[in-house]
Amino acid sequence: MNDPLAHIRDLFDLDDDVVYLDGNSLGAPPKAVADRVQDVVRHQWGRRLIRSWSEGWWEAPERVGNRIGRLIGAKPGQVVVADSTSVNLFKALMAAVRNTDRMEIVVDAGTFPTDGYIARSVAELTGLALRPAPPEELDLRDTTAVVLLNHVDYRTGRLLDMAELTAQAHAVGAKVVWDLCHSAGVLPIELDALDVDLAVGCTYKFLNGGPGSPAFIYVPKHAQPTFDQPLTGWTGHEVPFAMSSEYTPDPGVSRARVGTPDILSMLALDAALDVWDHVDLADVRAKGLALTAHFRSLVEDLPGIEVLTPSDEWRGHQVSLRHPDAERLMAELIDRQVIGDHRPPDVLRFGFAPLYNTFDDADRAATTLKQLL
Ligand SMILES: Cc1ncc(COP(=O)(O)O)c(C=O)c1O
Ligand SMILES: Nc1ccccc1C(=O)C[C@H](N)C(=O)O
Structure with missing residues (x-):
């Protein structure tokens, strides 16, 4: 395949003897990050000290949020970077059900655990019911307040139809919250165009922000005035430095x-997001599909292997394989410098980050797996 992204791998700090297929859990570091962090510590923090808060630090959550917004189809002023995905899910779900007279929260039955746990807490705190349902049979009703969906399933890699499911929710007057952890930065996403109500995602996977880098939350302009989230900390205040005793939320996404x-x-x-200045998401998506198709073709007939990831385009950028010995196999792959991960009970996950993974990575991973089997 003609690979317009081939040169982008050089922007990453990766060992050539390692086949890294876990960028859907922790993205690899762009080379520029280390120097930037050093500058922030040495210069901004070290020399400028507290003055740095008014020299770009305070507004960084909105500024970096706008950079992510560009990758997920959100116009400026609608994404802010803060907290973890879990915390942002809590804010989003609580805000979505505030003042509702509807009775239930629906969550994708196979969701990443934290989403299900948080949805459970929100249901308990608000007195709504929680109904887990498979995405193909959500059975939304006029009693549904909100539905929480993962754009790409962390276990199988299945991609949901955001347009169709958002429309389904809206048809019964329900809201939809999308978790974009496994799609932000690798799939073209059009939050504004699809009229998505709220979305959250992490930045340490395909956005390569580093371990525990802060998550993001999308609140569209029209929803901001009624976005009443319960964690009313001072930095969401309209005038934080007034240090008022009354909480007045910021009118915009900063709330x-x-x-x-x-x-x-x-x-x-x-710093990690600078990589995106050089790439087109359509190329990233095309390469992600090509890499995963190639890897799939090499492993699907191996003994004892069942491919869980859909073979059509309704998939993200991972290939998940079921094998009864998945845990041992992954440990042995990692011993041989092929790094993917194991998800219980029996799933081998291979994540392909199109910015730095190569077709050679797919070949080497498949050959090693074949040897082990
Ligand atoms: C779909 C999904 N949601 C949420 C999370 C994690 O949330 P947090 O960033 O709060 O750890 C992950 C992965 O860790 C995930 O895959
Ligand atoms: N945040 C982490 C910290 C430590 C180890 C893994 C994670 C993950 O992100 C797991 C990922 N969400 C997954 O899809 O399995």
């Missing part, structure tokens, strides 16, 4: 902020 942002991680993420 989703809570406490002091983690600047070191935030600015590491900012």
